[in-house]
Amino acid sequence: ECDTIVIAGMGGENIAQILAGAPWTADGRHTLLLQPQSRAEALRRFLAEHGYAIAREALVRDRGFLYPVIEAGAGEMHLTLGRQWAGADLLYDPLGDRYIIEKIIQLQAAAAGSNRASAPEARERGDYARAVITELLQMREEWRHANCPGN
Template sequence: MDISKRLQTVAALASYPVVADIGTDHGYVPIYLHKIGKLKKAFACDVRKGPLEKARENILMHQAQEIIETRLGSGLTTLQPGEVDTAIIAGMGGMLMIRILEDSPAVVSSLKELILAPQHDVDQVRRYLHSIGLIIETELMIKEDGKYYTIMRCIHGEEKYHREIDYLYGKRLLLVKDPLLKELLIAEEGKYLLLEEKLQKSDTESAKERLTQLKEGLALVREALACW
């Protein structure tokens, strides 16, 4: 089955055979897990009827209807506590992910693992995970179609980061000196420097305030780059 590198990476992190794919869209992740023999039971969940109908068609086409069940509804509310071991949430923003987790604390508590691939606000997701007693056990970065994606496997436990850069950029990515993260940081540094040059030409109060904020951000990027 031909699915994106991002979704393959997400699927590869699943360790248990009973899975819920939240925001399943066309059902690609559970179908792929079934195809590679990693699935005993799956729930393909989506809040939108159209994509869920397409997921049903794809499930039938791949003869996986006995293994993969579709459910219409918002986030993890389609599940009962203890019904699945693994929940996968990918393809949406970080703040929406946080709201999904907030809405179903009993289901989150019952999971053995949580696989997340937030498209932005990743630092907020990391902070929230720590606040509800989850450890970011694995963190990976991939690049696809010119975009960078962070993918996390989370399990229950106590963990806190002590540096701001660990929440902003990912402690485990910094520890392993991830080459894609370095590439992203160098690009960020370049953007900061260009903007700094423009702001220095302005004498307005708003420009001065923005310049102060920019320098703080640039300092954090450079602190992160110093890990290499």
């Protein structure tokens, strides 16, 4: 009976679980407006793997925190690791630079923790974090070139 579904104010993993329980949301007749409070990368990955495509994404600031707002619907998309973590299309978002920096800092802390551990799984998590950081640094440069002429 509706054409737009809003799911907001919870973690990206919880939003993904809700969508997994409602596969009819990927039938092409619904627009999804999703606003994860955390783990947005998990939600973006879920969307890409389950027949959804992100049409638009924007950042909002609330009480000093940045949150993505994602418009999605049925479709196919491929997201690099960097786009999973820092947004599918935030090249011209005025808050994009700050958001990318926050993700880099978060992943640097994770990589540092993994470096101190001796388990092979920890090293793999550290390698993953470093791979994402590399992509995020490249995305930040792209953002700077698109938004700061002369830099």
